[in-house]
Amino acid sequence: MSRPAPRKPEYHKINKDLFVLTYGALVAQLCKDYEKDEDVNTYLDKMGYGIGTRLVEDFLARSCVGRCHSYSEITDIIAQVAFKMYLGITPSVTCNNSSRNEFSLILDKNPLVEFVEELPAGRSSLCYCNLLCGIIRGALEMVHLAADVTFLQDRLRGDSVTEIGITFLKKLDEKKYRRKK
Amino acid sequence: MAIFSVYVVNKAGGLIYQLDSYAPRAEAEKTFSYPLDLLLKLHDERVLVAFGQRDGIRVGHAVLAINGKDVNGKYTADGKEVLEYLGNPANYPVSVRFGRPRLTSNEKLMLASMFHSLFAIGSQLSPEQGSSGIEVLETDTFKLHCFQTLTGIKFVVLADPRQAGIDSLLRKIYEIYSDFALKNPFYSLEMPIRCELFDQNLKLALEVAEKAGTFGPGS
Numbered sequence: 001m002s003r004p005a006p007r008k009p010e011y012h013k014i015n016k017d018l019f020v021l022t023y024g025a026l027v028a029q030l031c032k033d034y035e036k037d038e039d040v041n042t043y044l045d046k047m048g049y050g051i052g053t054r055l056v057e058d059f060l061a062r063s064c065v066g067r068c069h070s071y072s073e074i075t076d077i078i079a080q081v082a083f084k085m086y087l088g089i090t091p092s093v094t095c096n097n098s099s100r101n102e103f104s105l106i107l108d109k110n111p112l113v114e115f116v117e118e119l120p121a122g123r124s125s126l127c128y129c130n131l132l133c134g135i136i137r138g139a140l141e142m143v144h145l146a147a148d149v150t151f152l153q154d155r156l157r158g159d160s161v162t163e164i165g166i167t168f169l170k171k172l173d174e175k176k177y178r179r180k181k
Numbered sequence: 182m183a184i185f186s187v188y189v190v191n192k193a194g195g196l197i198y199q200l201d202s203y204a205p206r207a208e209a210e211k212t213f214s215y216p217l218d219l220l221l222k223l224h225d226e227r228v229l230v231a232f233g234q235r236d237g238i239r240v241g242h243a244v245l246a247i248n249g250k251d252v253n254g255k256y257t258a259d260g261k262e263v264l265e266y267l268g269n270p271a272n273y274p275v276s277v278r279f280g281r282p283r284l285t286s287n288e289k290l291m292l293a294s295m296f297h298s299l300f301a302i303g304s305q306l307s308p309e310q311g312s313s314g315i316e317v318l319e320t321d322t323f324k325l326h327c328f329q330t331l332t333g334i335k336f337v338v339l340a341d342p343r344q345a346g347i348d349s350l351l352r353k354i355y356e357i358y359s360d361f362a363l364k365n366p367f368y369s370l371e372m373p374i375r376c377e378l379f380d381q382n383l384k385l386a387l388e389v390a391e392k393a394g395t396f397g398p399g400s
Binding site for chain 1: 334
C-alpha cells in the first residue's frame with residue numbers, strides 16, 4: 001500500500017435534521033429578504049463559495065487524496081469522496097462533452113431537500129441547493145481550477161433528476177501570487 | 182529530540198503563523214572587570230562576540246543584557262551605545278549576559294518569503310516534470326521539513342535531525358489548521374492566524390510528537 005489509509009474522522013454526531021432545518025431556515029430567510037430568485041441564487045452561491053474555500057482544506061487534510069491529473073479524476077473524487085464525506089451520498093458522474101471539460105453529477109438522493117415538497121409559488125427558478133454549487137466552485141478555485149457550477153436540472157423545479165453541471169474553465173495561474181509581493 | 186519551530190506560509194509567501202519552542206537556550210551571565218577580554222563587534226544592529234570564547238560564551242553570541250537590564254539592539258536600556266559603555270573603565274565591574282541572538286519577527290518574515298521562493302526554485306530545477314518543491318533541508322544542527330498542501334499553503338517544521346515522525350506531524354498540523362483556523366468564521370484566509378484554539382492544539386500536537394517520536398496510524 002503506497003498511501004496510508006485515511007484516519008477515521010472524529011466527528012461529533014449531530015442530528016442531521018437540525019442541519020437540514022438550518023439550511024431550510026437560511027433559504028426561507030433569503031427568500032423573505034430578496035424578491036428576485038436570481039438574487040437568492042446569487043447569495044446562496046456566494047455563501048457557498050466562502051464555505052468551499054475553507055472546506056477544501058479540511059477535505060484535503062482528512063482524505064489524503066493526491067494531486068489529480070485530469071478533470072474526470074477530479075469530478076470522480078468530488079462525487080465519490082467529498083460528497084460521501086460531507087453529505088453521505090454518492091452522486092453518479094457523467095461526461096457531457098467530447099472535450100472532456102463538462103461533467104454532470106446526478107444526485108438521486110439529496111438530504112438537504114428531504115422536507116421540501118415543492119418550491120413556493122412565484123419562486124419557480126429558485127435553486128434551493130445553490131449553496132452546494134458555490135461550495136464546489138470555491139473549493140475548486142482554491143486548488144487553482146476555475147469552474148462554472150450550476151444546477152442543470154432540479155427535481156424541485158419539476159425535472160426528473162437533480163443534476164449539477166461542472167464546466168471546467170481555464171486552469172488558474174498558480175504563479176500569480178508571487179507577483180503580488 | 183526536540184521540535185524547534187513551526188512556520189506557516191501562505192500562498193503569496195507571507196508568514197501567517199510562527200511558533201518557537203526551543204529548549205531553554207544556553208545563556209551565560211558573567212561579571213567582568215576592565216578590560217573586557219572578549220572582542221566584541223557590531224553586526225546587524227547587534228553586539229556580537231567576535232573572538233575570545235570562554236566559559237560558555239561562544240563566538241556569535243550577542244549581548245543580551247547589561248547589569249540585568251535587557252539591551253535594545255546596540256543600545257543599552259538607557260540609550261547609550263553598548264560598545265562605548267563597555268569601553269569606559271568607569272562603568273566596571275559590569276555584569277553582562279550573553280546568549281544566542283533570537284530572530285526578530287521581521288527577520289522571520291523575510292526568511293519565510295525567501296524560503297517560499299527557494300521552494301519554487303527547487304521544483305523548477307528538477308529534471309523531472311511536476312516535481313514537488315523542497316521537502317527536507319538538512320544541516321548538522323537541525324532538519325527543516327516542509328509540506329505544501331494542494332492549495333499552496335506551506336507548513337514548515339524545524340526539528341532535531343534525529344526526530345522521527347515529522348511527516349505525520351505536518352499532516353496533523355494541516356488538520357489543526359483546517360479545524361481551528363479555517364472553521365473560525367472570523368478568520369480571513371491568508372491573514373496572520375491569531376486563534377487561541379489553534380495555538381493550544383498545535384502545542385499539544387508538538388508535545389505528543391516529541392514524546393512519541395512518531396505518530397502511529399489511528400492516533
